[in-house]
Amino acid sequence: MKISDLIVPGVITVFSFIVIYLSLQLDLSPPMIVGDSMQPRAFPIFLMIINLILVGLLTYQFYQSPPDSIPLEPxxxxxxxxxxxxxxxxxxxxxxxxxxxxxxxxxxxxxxxxxxxxxxxxxxxxxxxxxxxxxxxxxxxxxxxxxxxxxxx
Amino acid sequence: MLEALQAMGSVVLDPFLLLLIFATTIIGVVIGVLPGIGATTGAALLLPFTLTMSPVHAITVLSTIYVSATFAGSITAILINTPGTSAAAATTFDGYPLAQRGEAGRALGIAVVSSTVGGIFSVIVLCIAAPMLARVAYHFRPPEYFALTLFGLSMLASISSGGAIKNLIGGVFGVWVSTIGAEPTTGIERFMFGNYDLYEGLSFVPVFIGLFAMSELLVQSKIANQLTSTIGMKAVKLPSREDYKRIWKTILRSCGIGTFIGILPAEGATVASMIGYAEARRWSKNKEEFGKGSIEGIAGAEAANNAATGGAMVPTMVLGIPGSGTTAIILVGLMVHGLRPGPYLFTEQVDKVYQIFGAMILANIMFLVMGLYAAKIFARISLVPISLLWPIVFAFAVVGSYSLSSALMDVWIVLIFGVIGFFARRHGFAVAPIAVGFILGEMVETNLQNSLKMFDGQWWMILTQPLAVLFLVLAVLGLCGPMIFDLLIRRQKHNGDSSNS
Incomplete structure (x- = not known):
């Protein structure tokens, strides 16, 4: 596995952490509005956690069988x-x-x-x-x- | 039943609609033969033009583009060995070799007849299955819808292009994109960065035009100087009696396969044609002919890919879950025109639904005529230099996206998602999962919130609902299926290698 194979998982990981950070900065809604449901920040954080798990699997997949190198675009x-x-x-x-x-x-x-x-x-x-x-x-x-x-x- | 037939029959009495189907079939076939512009891109580009039309006329335009472009991909697949759409990729395996043997007319004749049979069969199934499914879906509540949308998202794992994990990452990204804007229940702004043009979230159409049309433009720039050679053809020939004897079973089998694959959420014509082709080969008595110009191969692939079009409309109209990339755009078209996709569509606006079904049957008949009499002319269109074609597509893409809500923000969204789509595709991520995730995103979140409210915040209560559990089990199977399948193939290969050595 080459270092360049880690670029895609790396970019997605960084993106996921940025989204989690931004989600944590979101305003909290008063409990009387949210009720028994979830805060607006919860869903994006949940998504990014799934994304991080998938990135882990993708990296493992790349480790098992490295992807073909992509030729530079014309x-x-x-x-x-x-x-x-x-x-x-x-x-x-x-x-x-x-x-x-x-x-x-x-x-x-x-x-x-x-x-x-x-x-x-x-x-x-x-x-x-x-x-x-x-x-x-x-x-x-x-x-x-x-x-x-x-x-x- | 009688009312349904009446509504379907009324289509024939609407001269404007007939003219529209005729014109759109021509446009659809042109879109199908032009390199790179498939049914999805074509439908996305034409969506802004349907805004001034009535709902039935608008959806007819989009569904006609869908069926005619899916068929038309076979014209270039047979004549220049370049599938006009990805759904016609399997047609090249035998279509082009048959054309090389000087039987291009016969190959096209078989393709057009198989496509028409497949298309009409699937619309008939749509007419029967959709109301039945709607009756079941009528009782769905938020937990069932939540589980169903999860099932739809899990099916992204099995889309052929890209890998299961990459498709799921694309789907999650699409769902995240749907969270941009004000959160529906609380009004809290998410990822807007102070830009109030994003308050209601990103519009579907610019995102789709960006993901499909603009990213394809950048992909096509890689082959800007490629030359294609064509095969000459005198006229399209209808299959002979002998041909029919050989292909009728294959066509029927592929009709069933295509319709079933189409009904599965997120699966589409490409997967259907590949399976249709593989099954045609498996059951054929003349396996050695496959890859060298087998008429069963052409019939198997073409009947399946057009059968998938009607099948894909079932989850789109009944459940609001797109069956393919193009039906995702049709779904947006339904919403834009005030036809709320879902079971209520079949109780509140049933006449409109059957008019759309009737129009789809007419569109299938229309492309049969065009395929037989004008395929030769359409094949020439595919030779338009892409150095002129794609700049024109660019102009239509940006103006079309602007025209929806007269906002330049939509144009910027097209450009941004075009670049995102291009880099995603460059690294092996398909764009269809992003689009499907984007459509289903709001449904997932809203239904999860409503389920939590229903059960006083106890999420595990979702697991007490039998139908929801069924969909969740299917979702798990959808996620694990491709991996298990992959593992079995590897094990089979490994066993084969060790026995050889």
Missing amino acids: FQTWGSIILLVIFYGMTTGVDFFVAIAVVMFLMCILWGEKRILVALSASLVTPILIFVLFDQVLQIRFPRGLLLDWYYG
């Missing part, structure tokens, strides 16, 4: 995760639909689309069609931003 995967962060930043800072169009275009290129014009048209036409569908047919109002401020007036 740059497209890490790039896509970064694009999700960029999407968050652009939505809050610029505009929801501008963010969708930009991220779509960058994702097409990142994933190997060599026809720039095709990628550009897909990333422009799709958000416009989706906007028309949701705005006109489903009557959804989207968050304001650079473009939608201009559209909504």
Whole structure:
């Protein structure tokens, strides 16, 4: 068993202890409301204790038969995760639909689309069609931003 | 009974519903053949579009997507050796070899007929079994519901992908996610970190879109540059008389297996098709043909996976416990549209229930027609480059999740759960247990609290309720079953090795 095999059980263990700690910080409900039932903190703590038992079993399982090593993801995967962060930043800072169009275009290129014009048209036409569908047919109002401020007036 | 038949028949007289089933079947088949987008992701993406529809129309859309996408996975499984959905994985074993021999049309014909028979059989079972089960469930009280949800969670141990322990960890995580927000009885805020957008807890739809669609996007990015080769086909051929003679027993057996597996909480079409295929091989007189293009193999897998769709609707509608990932989304659809899943659904809104059943039968017939006449066209759709397809899915996922409650928080939840789902899958944890745990979480906690109140805080009194004990025993079997099974296989292997040496 390698040290790297302990990363997953380790992360879950740390997570479980954090949840238990946070649960212990929760307010206590007056006994007249809780009655014969349990405090709101009890259930998450109970869950995390089960989780810790399961992690123990998982570690034992890894000890018995070590898991296969996982190859590192290609740059497209890490790039896509970064694009999700960029999407968050652009939505809050610029505009929801501008963010969708930009991220779509960058994702097409990142994933190997060599026809720039095709990628550009897909990333422009799709958000416009989706906007028309949701705005006109489903009557959804989207968050304001650079473009939608201009559209909504 | 007559009223039920009338309600089912009324579906045919609703032209809008017929059009909806037709359009949704096309969408479902497209979703099924597109790489990576299965019935679950498709249903999650389409859920926001159903919000303006009537409850019957909305659930019809979701269940049509379910049955048609489950079938459509076989088209790409046979023609390009890539199952469109995981439920069609067993179809590749014999479908693709048969197609390589120049009999792609025959393979698809057998797949479509078997799927239709399996689908219709399971809906008939659903029509008969659901009201009967509802009558029993009508007497359930909190202790029985608590034990039942525990049984549902224990079944996560036996889901095929991931391991039993990993699935249970996923399920526990899902249950914990359901505790975020204000606690229902006391109003105490849990894990909200001062964010009042989370006061009512996380919404089901963004979590599901994140877990299924967004995590799949990240998984697909790994194969962005992969090329697939296709097999040419002239037309889909209906099975010949000789074919029917060889496969009818297999189809019937798989119908039973698929429906039964589907009824079990948390089990789904993938498990059903694998067992259906294995049983087809076990009972076949031509075992040597399996893996080389056996028509019994295709029929066994396809009849079972579509039979599981109707079966999975039984616990979903009667008990509010999802039978699979897609039915978890249908369950959310039922709740969003004011149809409270559970036994009361069969007393208070029985006409709507039978209309949904009728629509499911129509959907099965509709994909039979489409499978026979348009499979060739649909197969071409699977060649859409994923470098264009998935960015479009991304746009639909974020806008769809926003549209549910016009809250950007839901979009962030999609992104967060997409990344969580991706890393979980990277390390061998399936996302379906997280989704099932998330749905059942509130039921477990609320029913445990109500049981404690019922018995003045004496939890052991739950064990005095016969039905609750039955479900708890089943839960223990559900937990230990896979481990015992695993142990038996290892022992058998060990014995085999020692006798060989």
